[in-house]
Amino acid sequence: MTIQHRVKEFIQAVTLNTVDFKLEVPTQASFGHYSTNLALVLAKKEGKSSLEVAKELVDKLEKADDGKLFKKIEVAGPGFVNFWLNPEVLATEFKKFNPEKLPKSGNKEKVIIEFSSPNIAKPMHVGHLRSTIIGDSLARIYEALNFRVIRWNYLGDWGTQFGKLIAAYKKWGSEESLEKDPINHLLQLYVRFTKEIEGDKDLEQLGRDEFKKLEDGNKENRKLWKKFRQLSLREFAKTYSNLGIKKFKIEKGESDYQKNLPGVVKELKEKNIAKKSEGALIIELKDLPPALIQKSDGASLYFTREIAALEDRSAQAQKIFYVVGNEQSLHFQQLQAVSELIKLPIKIEHIKYGLVLNEEGKKISTRKGEAIQLSELLDKAVEKAKIIVSKKNPSLKEDQINSIANAVGIGAIKFNDLKENRVSDIRFDWDKMLDINGDSGPYLQYTYARLNSILQKGGKQANNAEELKENMEISIVKKLLDFPDVVMLCQESNLTSHLAKHLLDLAHTLNSYYESVPVLSAPKDKKSARLYLVKKANQVLEAGLCLLGIDTPGQI
């Protein structure tokens, strides 16, 4: 159990669990280690003066604690109660502190995290980046807290667009170009096709016909589609490897649910959930626009496949998190509504994030071929990092430089997204994306490397937590001990930004600490305590960055 939990339980016991209150780590050190609004809540409920209630509360708490857990409990501001832990309590906790061991709050609950979800035959672009790295990080966090996580890549591998693509390939495609650079060749075909549709409306119909043939099992179309899919997956695997994304447990696409569709449609009809409208089959929903599940020509739609996929998922987990952009809010509201109608035993949560807009602030269109490819972005980031690494640290060998540049470049990109809780859209900005100064991933990697360097020189003597008496040291100890609570907060809120901010805050304090306090040249009694602090701090940085999917090179 973390200290924060102990404190909360203590307060609950004293107040006999009668009200809901918050216990938080205040932003300012002068407000103590923990702070609660309990007195304010109580005062409101009972119509009393908040300061009086707070004073009574402090008396009660002090009597019950008798100086065991707390050094000081104090009323502050409009009626907050602030707590300062006993230094001995901190020291005892710190001695046995191990950031690798997080609370097992997940209790092996099964959750599906669906993320990344690229479209076959199209390059992954910056839009997929957010889903991929947020999803990967959340999965790591859930896993660390003992949830059973199913990482699911739901591939966009079915639909009319493949009819268009097949039509385009038959018209202009080349086997040679397909082998050489599959995704770009397919992209070019697709872009050309959508362009020519504007001047030739028959093409539109041709695309639909080819898709219908694919759905009906036409051999040639089936073969082409399989090939496109296979080649695309190979390309995606490269990108995931470059990004350091852990392996997906399941890579099932829309096509995998094709065979379930007649059953799903039949069931929806029989239960009178779906009905005909303007030739198509729809589900009417309360307070929402209707969901379309079958075209007038009988072909399936995205939504139908989603229902089939959800049925499959509900057999495997109690909860599913869709890490998908804001733009699909309506879709998931509809899915949620349908899930309730057919009574699927699974909880749905849409983890949304803002779109990445182009430099003019408009939605990026893949059809027009203007998307920035993910591989291009990653290459640029690593290249930029390489220039900096070789300048800062010229004595390194070539392969060391490459591996550090990789960690730093990718780390910069990932942290940039993970530190923010953006539901509003963001404008794509090369400089911002690749920034390594200030509040960035590389700043944390730099801090890690510096601490690591100290430990290389004297780490063996790190074995004593007793002598940490300076204010800054106690404040660092407290921040380190907060780490498990922060990870749990990320899980509860599905936000990685809490962890990112916590690590930044820790790193700032650490940089300031070793700037002013010598470690290796400290007097003997203090040296081993300071080394112990450095060692634990580094473990937290390493564990925290790992949860964000960011590497920590020993030197940079």
Add this chain to the structure above:
RNA sequence: GUCCCUGUAGUUCAACGGAUAGAACGACUCCCUUCUAAGGAGUAGAUCUGGGUUCGAUUCCUAGCAGGGACACCA
């Protein structure tokens, strides 16, 4: 047109109904003969506009204004 999201320093973002609205970048001062200056110590600088609820509103409600997104045979 309807619905959803967002509006905080010059810029990009924090703030769980509460305490003196926090950072970073950029600007300006300082600090490398001391464990990596990818750093540290400072200065200046902000809640879109009305109304309301509350002891207390950046946060909740409401009416505007501004930007973005979604809304039937795309995924």
